[in-house]
Structures are given as C-alpha cells and as structure tokens.
Amino acid sequence: MSLKPLTASFIMISLLGYMTMISNAFPGRAEEREKIKSIQLPAPSAEGKMSLEAAIEKRRSRRRFEDKALRLAQISQILWAAQGITEKGGIKRAAPSAGALYPLEIYLVVRKVEGLEAGVYHYNPAKHTIDLILKGNYQNPLARACLGQMFIADAPVCIVITAEYERTTVKYGRRGIRYVHMEAGHAGQNICLQVVSLGLGTVSVGAFQDEEVSRVLNLPKAHRPLYVFPIGYPGDWKV
Ligand SMILES: Cc1cc2nc3c(=O)[nH]c(=O)nc-3n(C[C@H](O)[C@H](O)[C@H](O)COP(=O)(O)O)c2cc1C
Numbered sequence: 001m002s003l004k005p006l007t008a009s010f011i012m013i014s015l016l017g018y019m020t021m022i023s024n025a026f027p028g029r030a031e032e033r034e035k036i037k038s039i040q041l042p043a044p045s046a047e048g049k050m051s052l053e054a055a056i057e058k059r060r061s062r063r064r065f066e067d068k069a070l071r072l073a074q075i076s077q078i079l080w081a082a083q084g085i086t087e088k089g090g091i092k093r094a095a096p097s098a099g100a101l102y103p104l105e106i107y108l109v110v111r112k113v114e115g116l117e118a119g120v121y122h123y124n125p126a127k128h129t130i131d132l133i134l135k136g137n138y139q140n141p142l143a144r145a146c147l148g149q150m151f152i153a154d155a156p157v158c159i160v161i162t163a164e165y166e167r168t169t170v171k172y173g174r175r176g177i178r179y180v181h182m183e184a185g186h187a188g189q190n191i192c193l194q195v196v197s198l199g200l201g202t203v204s205v206g207a208f209q210d211e212e213v214s215r216v217l218n219l220p221k222a223h224r225p226l227y228v229f230p231i232g233y234p235g236d237w238k239v
Contacts, residue, residue: 035131039116042073043128044080050197059192062201063151065232069112070156074198078231079123079130081194082106082159082187093125095186098179103167104187105223111139112156120217134218145212146205146228155230160213161187162223184226191229201234 050058080086083106084094093102106123108130110116118137121130142160143152152158161184169176188204195202205228213225 035122035133036119036135038124038127038129038131039072039121041076041079041128041130044077044084048197052193055193055196059196060201061203062234063149063203063230064235065151065155065201065230066235067112067154068156068233069114070200070232071114072116074200075108075113075116075130075157076128077198078159078191078194079106079108080128081190082161083123083125084128085125091126095183095190097183098168098176099171101167101171103163103165103180104183105162105164106187107160107162107217107219107223109138109142109158109160109217110156111137111153138216141216142213142228145216146208149205149207151203152205152228152230155232157231159191159229159231160217160225161227161229162219162225164222165224166222181226188227188229191231195229195231199233200231202229202231204229 081094083102083104086092086094091102092100095104097103108121108123110118110121112118117132117135119132120134120138121132123130139153139155139158142158143150146152163180163184165177165180168180172179192202192204206226208225208228210225213219213228214221214223217225219225
C-alpha cells in the first residue's frame with residue numbers, strides 16, 4: 001500500500017521535528033560540536049610595565065571584582081601566559097610540559113569583555129585564537145558548581161584549566177597524573193603573575209564539583225577541569 005504524498009510529507013516533517021527536539025535536549029559535547037566562530041586575538045607582548053619581582057610580591061588572592069569590562073588585549077596576554085606558543089616556528093609553550101606532550105586545554109568563560117559576546121570559548125595556542133563554543137552567561141552556574149563561591153559570578157571573565165590526562169599517561173603511566181597536576185600549577189602561576197602585571201586580580205580556585213563544572217561548560221569528556229581563575233579589576237585594591 002503506497003502512502004499519499006500529503007501523508008508522507010506530514011510524517012517526514014514530524015520526524016524532522018522530533019530529531020531536532022532530541023538533538024537540542026542532548027547537545028553533543030564540545031569535541032563533537034561545531035565551533036560557532038573563531039576570534040583572532042591580538043599579538044601578545046613580551047614586555048610589561050611591572051618587573052617579575054614586583055608581580056611576585058604583589059600577587060594576592062582577590063575575591064572582589066569591579067563590574068568593568070576587560071579588553072581583548074588583556075585576554076590575549078593572559079591566555080598567552082597560560083599556554084601560548086613561545087618558540088618561534090615551533091610548538092613549545094609558556095609553561096613547561098613533561099615530554100612536551102601538552103595535556104592542558106584552556107577554556108575562557110566570558111561575561112564582560114569589550115568586543116566579545118558572553119559565552120564559553122576554547123583557546124587554540126597554535127593559532128592564538130579563541131573558539132566560541134557556547135553562547136550566553138555561564139558565570140552564575142560556574143560559581144554554583146564551585147560550591148557556591150559567588151564572587152566567581154562577579155568576575156568579567158574566568159579561565160578554566162582542564163587536562164587530557166591520557167596525553168601524558170600514555171608515555172609516563174601513573175606518574176603522568178602527577179605531571180599533569182604539576183603542569184596545571186605552572187600554567188596557573190603564569191596566569192596569576194600575568195594578571196597582577198596587568199593591574200588585574202584573580203584567585204586560584206580548586207574547590208568545585210568536577211562533574212558539575214564539566215556539565216555547565218559542556219566540556220569534552222576527556223578534558224577534566226583542574227583549576228578555575230576568576231579575573232577582573234580588583235574591587236579593593238589597585239596597582
Ligand atoms: C590549589 C589551591 C586551591 C585553592 N582553592 C581556593 C578556592 O576554592 N577558593 C578560594 O577562595 N581560594 C582558593 N585558594 C586560594 C588560597 O586560599 C590562597 O592562596 C591562600 O589563602 C593564600 O593567600 P594568597 O593567595 O593571597 O597568598 C586556593 C589555592 C590553591 C593553591
């Protein structure tokens with residue numbers, strides 16, 4: 001028995017609608033998703049206004065932030081300090097990595113940055129670009145996932161350091177886990193000192209529910225969150 005053209009197209013349209021509904025309800029993880037767009041960051045500078053010694057001395061955990069937008073040049077500088085390529089024509093980065101295997105992946109959660117829409121971005125060190133993977137304000141759910149440390153929601157941006165352990169454990173076995181954590185510390189300290197030298201403030205946040213942070217940011221399964229850095233102009237302190 002053949003279907004009438006009208007009935008067949010009705011079934012097709014219903015099927016398409018159902019499939020769209022299902023894919024919206026269960027969006028793929030970031031690795032399976034198209035990036036919405038890619039933004040080229042301005043070139044970072046290798047010269048700053050503050051000495052390394054002064055940045056070390058001035059670094060303090062900051063948990064109050066002014067409601068003031070950051071500039072793209074500041075974002076570029078901080079991401080470069082975290083994981084930027086520092087070897088001309090090569091692959092080596094701002095922070096050391098066991099076996100140069102580079103297990104860290106950096107995410108940027110934007111609330112208020114001049115010229116950037118709010119959302120979750122993924123940093124690409126090779127191109128020095130950020131890829132928008134989720135649109136919207138994710139700072140509030142991120143703060144809740146960090147055990148309700150709500151100062152995180154007030155920061156204009158947050159950097160989330162994640163790691164794909166397998167890149168390192170495939171060579172170093174169980175000891176690779178230790179190496180990955182050491183590397184997150186290296187990148188985290190670079191972020192802290194770069195932030196201070198730009199006249200900004202941050203605090204290293206390690207208290208959060210891993211699964212909740214992964215869910216909120218829709219992280220690929222292999223990218224495990226290790227460290228969160230809310231960044232902004234410090235509310236109670238100025239350089
Ligand atoms: C691994 C690690 C995890 C931390 N987690 C948090 C956190 O979840 N929330 C927070 O407010 N501070 C956190 N801190 C910041 C410490 O409280 C802070 O570094 C400490 O009080 C020393 O103060 P200082 O950073 O100003 O020198 C963390 C620091 C480290 C090193």
